[in-house]
Amino acid sequence: xxxxxxxxxxxxxxxxxxxxxxxxxxxxxxxxxxxxxxxxxxxxxxxxxxxxxxxxxxxxxxxxxxxxxxxxxxxxxxxxxxxxxxxxxxxxxxxxxxxxxxxxxxxxxxxxxxxxxxxxxxxxxxxxxxxxxxxxxxxxxxxxxxxxxxxxxxxxxxxxxxxxxxxxxxxxxxxxxxxxxxxxxxxxxxxxxxxxxxxxxxxxxxxxxxxxxxxxxxxxxxxxxxxxxxxxxxxxxxxxxxxxxxxxxxxxxxxxxxxxxxxxxxxxxxxxxxxxxxxxxxxxxxxxxxxxxxxxxxxxxxxxxxxxxxxxxxxxxxxxxxxxxxxxxxxxxxxxxxxxxxxxxxxxxxxxxxxxxxxxxxxxxxxxxxxxxxxxxxxxxxxxxxx
Ligand SMILES: *Cc1c(COP(=O)(O)O)cnc(C)c1O
Numbered sequence: 001x002x003x004x005x006x007x008x009x010x011x012x013x014x015x016x017x018x019x020x021x022x023x024x025x026x027x028x029x030x031x032x033x034x035x036x037x038x039x040x041x042x043x044x045x046x047x048x049x050x051x052x053x054x055x056x057x058x059x060x061x062x063x064x065x066x067x068x069x070x071x072x073x074x075x076x077x078x079x080x081x082x083x084x085x086x087x088x089x090x091x092x093x094x095x096x097x098x099x100x101x102x103x104x105x106x107x108x109x110x111x112x113x114x115x116x117x118x119x120x121x122x123x124x125x126x127x128x129x130x131x132x133x134x135x136x137x138x139x140x141x142x143x144x145x146x147x148x149x150x151x152x153x154x155x156x157x158x159x160x161x162x163x164x165x166x167x168x169x170x171x172x173x174x175x176x177x178x179x180x181x182x183x184x185x186x187x188x189x190x191x192x193x194x195x196x197x198x199x200x201x202x203x204x205x206x207x208x209x210x211x212x213x214x215x216x217x218x219x220x221x222x223x224x225x226x227x228x229x230x231x232x233x234x235x236x237x238x239x240x241x242x243x244x245x246x247x248x249x250x251x252x253x254x255x256x257x258x259x260x261x262x263x264x265x266x267x268x269x270x271x272x273x274x275x276x277x278x279x280x281x282x283x284x285x286x287x288x289x290x291x292x293x294x295x296x297x298x299x300x301x302x303x304x305x306x307x308x309x310x311x312x313x314x315x316x317x318x319x320x321x322x323x324x325x326x327x328x329x330x331x332x333x334x335x336x337x338x339x340x341x342x343x344x345x346x347x348x349x350x351x352x353x354x355x356x357x358x359x360x361x362x363x364x365x366x367x368x369x370x371x372x373x374x375x376x377x378x379x380x381x382x383x384x385x386x387x
Pocket of ligand 1: 055057058081082085153155156177178179189190
């Protein structure tokens with residue numbers, strides 16, 4: 001049995017053909033292929049202005065910088081997220097304020113967010129964990145009541161919906177990632193979706209080092225080669241090569257979605273019968289599943305991970321809570337997040353995974369619990385702690 005990885009990109013001839021065309025055009029950097037990708041993403045979402053960038057992290061950083069997050073500001077984000085969601089806050093000198101998540105679906109906890117808002121709070125970064133949408137109605141209410149920006153970290157949620165509307169097609173500012181393992185990939189890439197033309201223009205300018213086209217045109221009416229830098233900018237634009245990969249992936253997005261739903265349904269159907277496994281509340285009618293995360297209760301998680309690895313199944317931890325990371329460490333405790341984290345495991349889920357392979361993973365899990373519970377029927381607790 002070959003090792004089963006937790007995630008894997010699905011790229012092939014369709015992507016290669018489009019990349020070949022970019023090579024033939026000799027325009028590798030940002031150009032008309034990027035523009036086409038932006039328009040296709042806009043069409044997919046049905047609403048919003050899309051700005052393509054070179055990663056999901058750049059998208060979040062650019063969004064926060066463009067709305068004016070600076071040193072001394074506070075930004076509320078869940079601790080249970082990829083460290084990228086937090087690094088973009090500290091990169092601007094702002095302070096991450098960690099919030100709890102709901103135990104059933106790992107979405108940000110609205111009550112905890114509300115309790116952490118004060119006059120320094122400038123933005124909230126809700127994370128649509130595994131593609132499961134956060135409570136956007138409540139977040140938009142908070143935005144309106146306190147005049148705080150909502151920057152959605154939708155790195156997991158390309159194609160997911162909230163109350164029938166695609167994530168990114170409504171709201172304030174939404175950031176997607178198209179890194180190798182996300183719902184669709186550009187190789188590396190990301191996008192910001194906004195609904196305000198002025199903000200879109202500012203972000204476009206900041207994406208390429210703050211170079212001002214209007215200023216440029218003013219200067220270059222009679223002279224060649226001049227340009228004007230009119231604001232702080234970054235080198236965050238997407239390349240035609242990456243956009244070409246993304247365009248091919250967009251054509252496959254419906255089949256990716258169907259496949260992921262099938263696989264998650266199969267996991268759910270089988271794992272719900274195992275006493276020590278607790279499923280997330282997937283809301284599958286609206287969720288485009290990103291990763292398969294499930295809870296392993298009663299202290300079995302780490303032992304199960306070892307058992308899986310022995311059987312050539314890789315599993316993961318999404319994520320080590322950021323308030324426990326040495327760089328972000330504060331004296332804050334998040335009891336719920338810490339308790340949830342101890343139970344989380346990420347099992348293999350990707351587009352080219354087969355139902356048979358999922359079945360193999362489940363059989364490995366069953367064999368772990370069968371041997372445990374048989375041997376441990378007398379002193380179960382000691383058995384576990386002695387492994
Ligand atoms: C992947 C990811 C990011 C960052 O996206 P990159 O494209 O890898 O920079 C941010 N937040 C979350 C939750 C992610 O999973």
